[in-house]
Amino acid sequence: MSATEPIRVTVWNENVHERRDESVAKLYPSGIHGAIAEGIQEHLGDRVEIRVATLEQPEHGLTEEILAQTDVLTWWGHAAHGEVSDEIVDRVQRHVLGGMGLLVLHSAHYSKIFQRLMGTTCRLGWRGGDDRELVWNVAPGHPLTEGVPSPINIPAQEMYGEFFDIPQPDELVFISSFTGGEVFRSGCTFRRGRGRIFYFSPGDQEYPVYHHADVRRVLANGVAWAAPAQREHTEPQIGRWETGWFDNQV
Amino acid sequence: MSATEPIRVTVWNENVHERRDESVAKLYPSGIHGAIAEGIQEHLGDRVEIRVATLEQPEHGLTEEILAQTDVLTWWGHAAHGEVSDEIVDRVQRHVLGGMGLLVLHSAHYSKIFQRLMGTTCRLGWRGGDDRELVWNVAPGHPLTEGVPSPINIPAQEMYGEFFDIPQPDELVFISSFTGGEVFRSGCTFRRGRGRIFYFSPGDQEYPVYHHADVRRVLANGVAWAAPAQREHTEPQIGRWETGWFDNQV
């Protein structure tokens, strides 16, 4: 994309806990999607145009048209993974392979779209307790880590622990430890087709993690990093080639 | 596995071309599965116990019981990918994540099970012409490459060309070139869950590639490499952990 065109971000959220659980509504009065959008906006300003989409909308707010106009999609889900329709999962996968960036956040490790793109169960160990999470940078100089200390110190957070059943990431960027001694590969990148995927685990409905300044900075870094060079999504093709076909390409 | 226990191999084939196309039946009188099984057997001898399974059998010959007793599964398909039931694909995926080795051969790049495990389209460019394939070793010392020259010279073969839409392999072992100038990542390894996957492209129903001595050696290398240390398949689990849970594990 030209440096002058804004990155078009769609922040997707299942939006279930916020409407059901008072504790979550209090932490995230504008929804988890609201907090994520604010965090991205405060760092990237005019460089982004943000829309939100949620599960209860027609086609979950992810029509073909909206995805075609999305450079980076962020995904948060937890209680309602099973309610996401397979047709929409197919569609999102197709756009990621065609070049759309994807941020997979926290409990979205267990979303259909992440399982689909990884090919594994994406299972892990967890505990909703009184853990402090420390997020260590193991790839200094990587654009995802700009502007944040190592470790990022999150005073209270759900614990996610290994073994995390994902393919070995293309780049391992962050590793977290928890008070209980567990560790987790909390920042991982994957290329799939033409698309870039960033999994980032800090963030939970019961803790104010999406108000944490460093976490918000990483979300913004993720959007900037995952944005494709080309706005049009072009899925990889299969084709029969004549000998010497490339001699005639422009 | 103990060094004295044989590796239990299941050679799976859709077994369609052999029964439909005279040219294929002539090249592979005992079926493509027969040629693959012979190639493995001639190199590994007593170290393997081989059974075959085909599409037309009940449950495609891949019952829960058979998979539970399979250390390494090899997969060949081309004309009938769509006829493989999703239930069996689920089952095979589960066993791979639990530790079963998987060899994905030639046109099985487009099988449901490979697409499932990769998370991508697995598309490529191709040509059934008069190409010579040269298979270059880019990982000398890797057990998959033992006993074969670099390049392996395959006089006549279908062309497979990049872009091959797969995740970046954990290890890239072979790269092929074709007379027409195309290149292909023809030997790739992937770890998924506890299982090891080896994709190896040489081999086609219209060319006698599975009678090629070097190709057969690589198939045997693949079986030895993909065999798990543990015979029992144990899929990764999700679980809630108390603080300090590991202090009590044996």
Added chain:
Amino acid sequence: MSATEPIRVTVWNENVHERRDESVAKLYPSGIHGAIAEGIQEHLGDRVEIRVATLEQPEHGLTEEILAQTDVLTWWGHAAHGEVSDEIVDRVQRHVLGGMGLLVLHSAHYSKIFQRLMGTTCRLGWRGGDDRELVWNVAPGHPLTEGVPSPINIPAQEMYGEFFDIPQPDELVFISSFTGGEVFRSGCTFRRGRGRIFYFSPGDQEYPVYHHADVRRVLANGVAWAAPAQREHTEPQIGRWETGWFDNQV
């Protein structure tokens, strides 16, 4: 770096063939460094500030001060690798680990600095003959591949063939084939310390490859990709830490 600050590029060349071999002087009247600098400039314009440095200059033109002001260094050498002083190699390595980008071009595969950063011999097979090189994109969507066709078609070029003794690259971006059937991992990325390294093989003193439009575009892509986020080079440190030291970091 702020999007408004230009990338400061130092184009380094041993500058030996151009002054010794008439054929090379004719192909590259402003030196190989001149052609490389022009190629970068024509694509990046105001986004770069380019200086050149050559072997025969004091400290090979790579003083501490110049390196401290270099965001991306490009390196071309062939006939005089042994004349590069170990002290300068130490210095360049230090700056790369601190964040300076490095483009290693063609025969610089055998330079001291590349061998130092790889830890391997960086040996390969080669032939100065009449080969056509086709450069295939195996990472579509990667910023290094923007704006060039796949394959890039180089009508006449020296052949470089596998096995190329390098560590497995972090990302394999281009694979080349040659008329003779050889293949080569011609575009490879490596992160070392905070620095990004791009090895790109097309380019030779006896062929006009650095006048090829697509090759020049890849050089420019490489500069943009390798530029660090931070202008100051900060080498990784060793240190003794008190328990809880991070609770006091700002």
Added chain:
Amino acid sequence: MSATEPIRVTVWNENVHERRDESVAKLYPSGIHGAIAEGIQEHLGDRVEIRVATLEQPEHGLTEEILAQTDVLTWWGHAAHGEVSDEIVDRVQRHVLGGMGLLVLHSAHYSKIFQRLMGTTCRLGWRGGDDRELVWNVAPGHPLTEGVPSPINIPAQEMYGEFFDIPQPDELVFISSFTGGEVFRSGCTFRRGRGRIFYFSPGDQEYPVYHHADVRRVLANGVAWAAPAQREHTEPQIGRWETGWFDNQV
């Protein structure tokens, strides 16, 4: 190697602390090398033939002849990295690239040979305090992890923390956490040339870590994993090839 030939292991130790520091001599009465050799022997038995070599011997005990007869070399050093001669480092590197396996243990992260093979500083953060180390398996099914629990629980150990300045490993196998909250990539594999390298950090002269049953099992796993298929070390070569040279290879 034939399954019936034993793996020839050379356990190298600088052997300085044991002769200088009473506390270390008490923990390791047969030397750190003695404890490492015992750990390997108790698990692999007849499958290995172990010799030891130390810094004070002529050529540090690593003559050309001994290295030529070594399938896997293990390296422990801490106080005397600078006393290892560059000539021996060159020689060890050459044998690793030719196929010899290498286990780099604990403080050998800062040895000349590891820095040489990595191309980076190999720096890290550390603390000799009262930390418990938990070593988590992030690659279940990998042969390096057979027979040990996750986490391995080491009651008292020196802390090693990120950022650890190494290239991204080919496979990340273990991640450790420490009581103080730090994390460390404690089990990493690298292929360099034909050789396999395993870095494993647990183990310190002031703690009885090499008497820990699980640590000893991992050392033995490492030896079995790093052993090359071919006994002869064959360093990658550079060479000029005629067109069609491979048509004549046997």
